[in-house]
Amino acid sequence: MIDEINTIPDILKKESPVDESILSLRPRSLTEYIGQDKVVETLKIAIEAALKRLEPLEHILFNSPPGLGKTTLAHIIAHEMGTKIITSSGPALEKGGDLMGLLTHMERGDIFFIDEIHRIPKVVEEFLYPAMEDFAVDFIFDKGVHARTHRYRLERFTLIGATTRAGLLSSPLRERFGITRDLDFYSEQDLVRIVKRSASILNIDIDDEGSYEMAKRARGTPRVANRLLKRVRDFAQVRAGGYITRQVAVDALELEGIDECGLGEVDRKFLRAIIINYKGGPVGIDAIAATLQLESDVLIEVVEPYLLKAGFIVRTSQGRKSTERALEHLKIPPVGKSDTQPLF
Numbered sequence: 366m367i368d369e370i371n372t373i374p375d376i377l378k379k380e381s382p383v384d385e386s387i388l389s390l391r392p393r394s395l396t397e398y399i400g401q402d403k404v405v406e407t408l409k410i411a412i413e414a415a416l417k418r419l420e421p422l423e424h425i426l427f428n429s430p431p432g433l434g435k436t437t438l439a440h441i442i443a444h445e446m447g448t449k450i451i452t453s454s455g456p457a458l459e460k461g462g463d464l465m466g467l468l469t470h471m472e473r474g475d476i477f478f479i480d481e482i483h484r485i486p487k488v489v490e491e492f493l494y495p496a497m498e499d500f501a502v503d504f505i506f507d508k509g510v511h512a513r514t515h516r517y518r519l520e521r522f523t524l525i526g527a528t529t530r531a532g533l534l535s536s537p538l539r540e541r542f543g544i545t546r547d548l549d550f551y552s553e554q555d556l557v558r559i560v561k562r563s564a565s566i567l568n569i570d571i572d573d574e575g576s577y578e579m580a581k582r583a584r585g586t587p588r589v590a591n592r593l594l595k596r597v598r599d600f601a602q603v604r605a606g607g608y609i610t611r612q613v614a615v616d617a618l619e620l621e622g623i624d625e626c627g628l629g630e631v632d633r634k635f636l637r638a639i640i641i642n643y644k645g646g647p648v649g650i651d652a653i654a655a656t657l658q659l660e661s662d663v664l665i666e667v668v669e670p671y672l673l674k675a676g677f678i679v680r681t682s683q684g685r686k687s688t689e690r691a692l693e694h695l696k697i698p699p700v701g702k703s704d705t706q707p708l709f
């Protein structure tokens with residue numbers, strides 16, 4: 366389970382709830398939000414329309430790799446609708462009763478945010494169907510021939526689900542969302558704007574080249590950009606007079622093991638495993654996971670998406686294959702010309 370393991374590269378881990386300085390970097394409104402222009406436009410329209418009709422929003426599903434803004438958008442939506450947000454996650458909702466407790470305390474228009482909704486247990490998911498569709502939950506008393514049900518009416522709430530694996534959602538659940546959007550990796554230009562905005566909030570001087578260098582190494586991911594910025598800020602304040610230039614960013618990030626394409630040690634091990642241990646692939650994800658002694662889920666949800674997006678690997682029906690770009694990046698000669706030994 367992704368939330369139980371401690372093998373996720375540090376840079377991609379969720380911030381702990383006490384990491385206030387990262388939280389303070391989150392935009393609070395859609396006008397402050399940088400990137401995901403089409404999604405933001407859809408949300409602005411849906412929110413304005415719902416407010417005009419004095420109605421709660423439809424249920425919304427966000428799908429993307431980690432760190433691209435699903436939770437941030439849920440908080441912004443609650444803020445813009447002027448409602449409360451109650452947050453939970455798929456693995457935390459173990460029994461129908463856990464869900465009932467939350468739903469029955471919800472007020473009209475409240476946002477119920479479920480992170481990692483694809484990990485919700487089946488029994489809990491079945492409680493969600495009538496809750497989402499009819500704003501009611503059926504409570505069952507007794508068992509067998511004595512079983513009786515009582516239908517509790519709920520206030521009209523909005524469920525916002527976040528997932529890194531929309532494909533794992535059952536179709537009845539997926540179909541109950543009125544708005545479903547995939548969030549994509551951010552462009553370098555958007556990440557430059559995010560880095561500059563965060564630097565100004567954190568009160569650290571940075572020039573254009575410094576911002577660009579950080580954006581380039583942020584794996585298309587604002588959460589990564591903000592994490593890197595905090596490391597580079599420390600470095601700049603201790604070693605470089607508190608000013609982030611390109612060279613300061615390069616030196617600080619090299620120290621962190623982040624290369625010029627934003628790949629870290631786990632990414633490079635992943636690529637080397639395919640190239641060297643499996644001769645470039647195709648190879649199944651479970652074999653790579655066993656070689657690296659990491660969970661397949663982490664590789665699928667956290668590591669692979671950016672490597673695919675950036676063209677370091679491709680996915681075929683037989684498995685993952687490395688690309689020429691990966692060989693060039695790692696400076697490994699093409700197959701046949703290599704005498705490189707397997708990693709493990």
Ligand code: ADE
Pocket residue numbers: 390391392397398399400434437559562587588591
């Ligand atoms: N910080 C993290 N994500 C952001 C975004 N999309 N826009 C502005 N600041 C951010």
